[in-house]
Amino acid sequence: MTAIEQTQARPRGTRLPRRARREQLLGAAQEVFVAQGYHAAAMDDIAERAGVSKPVLYQHFPGKLELYLALLDQHCEALLTSVRGALASTTDNKKRVEATMDAYFAYVEDEGGAFRLVFESDLTNEPAVRERVDRVSLQCAEAISEVIAEDxxxxxxxxxxxxxxxxxxxxxxxxxxxxxxxxxxxDxxxxxxxxxxxxxxxxxxLHGSEGHH
Amino acid sequence: MTAIEQTQARPRGTRLPRRARREQLLGAAQEVFVAQGYHAAAMDDIAERAGVSKPVLYQHFPGKLELYLALLDQHCEALLTSVRGALASTTDNKKRVEATMDAYFAYVEDEGGAFRLVFESDLTNEPAVRERVDRVSLQCAEAISEVIAEDxxxxxxxxxxxxxxxxxxxxxxxxxxxxxxxxxxxDxxxxxxxxxxxxxxxxxxLHGSEGHH
DNA sequence: CCAGCCGTGGAGGTCAAGATCGGCGTGCAG
DNA sequence: CTGCACGCCGATCTTGACCTCCACGGCTGG
Incomplete structure (x- = not known):
């Protein structure tokens, strides 16, 4: 046995409870999807990154798409709650604008660059992905829109x-x-x-509805 | 749904001058790339759409990527000149804003939805594509930025x-x-x-730090 | 009129990547 | 101690898409 596998990120052979393994797989998948995009990311890469072999990956997720969608849902939800939280954090509309801006900046700066899954996905042709991305944009816009309309x-x-x-x-x-x-x-x-x-x-x-001019 | 096609009506077997054939292939490729995205688009689809067979496609373009890049370059150039034209169309800065906005709207509304190649590409992992998309965004922003800095x-x-x-x-x-x-x-x-x-x-x-010569 | 040539067309090779089957080792109950 | 269960791994299959090789048909020159 030569030491070919000294650069392995995780030691192969550790047995994990299913839930923990699933979380670890999600983490590895996120790293690979963020770094390589959906198409360039290979299931082999994800498995290797997690320190397991491909079959275990398929024992936790039906396929590549579902794996991607799980991550996408997770981060869409995060953005939406963040934006809604920013809008609800105060009643001063200027502060609302500031808080919302900051929410986007924080989201983009967040760990792992997961925002790329939402804002720079290369799978927008897939209807399931398109639907989720469009939906989160629309929901954010609607949340902002309500405040604007009210104001x-x-x-x-x-x-x-x-x-x-x-x-x-x-x-x-x-x-x-x-x-x-x-x-x-x-800042x-x-x-x-x-x-x-x-x-x-x-x-x-102040200009009312005649902003047409 | 048969009202869209202008190129497919051509029967198979017509001989075209090289330049005209190339333009026709670019048109067919644009339709397919816009409708399906890069990855889902097959060279067979493009050839069939143009009414020729695959070898002729490869006699005009070295490969799928180069074909895509040719279209991308074309439409990046179009956007850039459109934005620059809008900024140069007047010296009234409010009109400049309006003209620039309208340039984007016109670009998006343009024939064939080619803007998707620039704004919704699913090949951003490819460095050549990334470089072009980033560059056109930066060049547009720089053009706008000059006016802003001046003003x-x-x-x-x-x-x-x-x-x-x-x-x-x-x-x-x-x-x-x-x-x-x-x-x-x-409007x-x-x-x-x-x-x-x-x-x-x-x-x-009026609000900024005006010690700036 | 006819022979050659060149571009077109369909059929096929190659390869990468997603998805899957027979062994292996570990831990526990009896 | 021993048999069982279970989760994991190496090796493999298949599909699909990019990219070329053998036949056909229209144009040119004598």
Whole structure:
């Protein structure tokens, strides 16, 4: 027996309770999916990363897609609760904007870069994935939209457009900020965007529904 | 559903000049890539869509990736020139915002839904694709950023953050607007977003640190 | 009119990756 | 001690998609 397998991440041969094994597999799958994307990620890679062989993977998940969907659901849920929590954290609308922006930044900065599964998935052709990604975007936008509609009195469709815009700003800029390894600290970036968004959104209520001009 | 195809009606066996054949192949490939995504699209599908057989496809393009990259380059270029054109179309900064927003909406509404190749690619793991998508986003943001920096006197990093945000809003909302089959007409949506963005961005010059020459 | 040539077409090779079957070792009850 | 149960591993199968090889048919020159 030569020492070919000295770089193995986890020792092979440890027996784990099923629940713990499942969690470990989810963790390994997340690392591989985040690093490689869905298509480039091989089940062999995930199994190797977890320190088990492929059959055990298939004993815990029916297939690659279900494994991916489990992770996707988990992180969609996380984003949604985070955004809803930010909106519910105060009644001051400016603080709400700030808290929501910060929620996106925190989400993007979170452990393992799991946001890539939601925002940069390469499986959007799969209807199940598309449905989940669209749904979480819509639910976030609806949560924001409710506050906007309440505050500005705009019609539902128009407040949804603005809400989608605010969510889009947060998501896109947070990803850019993370990717650019910017020297701008997170708080500063959030403050800057909050200024932008709040000035933009606060102009609406006083002008009423005639913002058409 | 047979009203869409312009290229399939061509009977098999017609001989075309090389340049024309290449254009036709690009058109067929775009339709298939847009409809199915990169991975789900098969070279057989593209060849069949064009009414030729696979070898001719490979006589015009070395492989699937190069075919995709040719389309991607084409539409990245289109977006960039469109955005630059919008920014150069006037010196009134509010009109610039409006024109840029409208450029994104027009791009998204454009023939064949080619924007999906740029904004919803499922091949972002491929470095060549990633590089192109990132580059066009950065170049658009830089173009916008220059105007912002000139107008507000903000530092480069901060104006880039705002520029990325404005580009992000345009892109995300335009896609949402298209997908939602909204009853809101395009002009109205553009006007609404322009109000939002312009109020937001116009607040900066008077507010920022003005010791900046 | 006819012979050659070149581009087209269908059938096939290769390979990667998802999904699965016969051994093995460990721990426990009796 | 011994037989059993169970979870794990090495090796394998199959599918599907990218990418080329043998026949056919229309154009050119004598």
């Amino acid at each position: 500005t009195g705009l019609a539902r469709e128009q407040s949804m457009l603005l809400a989608v815009g605010l969510g889009g700003v947060s998501q896109v800029v947070a990803r850019y900020w993370l990717a650019s390894e910017s020297q701008v600290p997170r 500063t970036a959030v403050q800057l965007l909050t200024s932008l968004a709040w000035r933009g959104i606060a102009g609406f209520p | 507000t006197g903000l530092a480069r990093e901060q104006s880039m953050l705002l520029a990325v945000g404005l580009g992000g809003v345009s892109q995300v909302v335009a896609r949402y607007w298209l997908a939602s089959e909204s009853q809101v007409p395009r 109205t949506a553009v006007q609404l977003l322009t109000s939002l963005a312009w109020r937001g961005i116009a607040g900066f010059p």
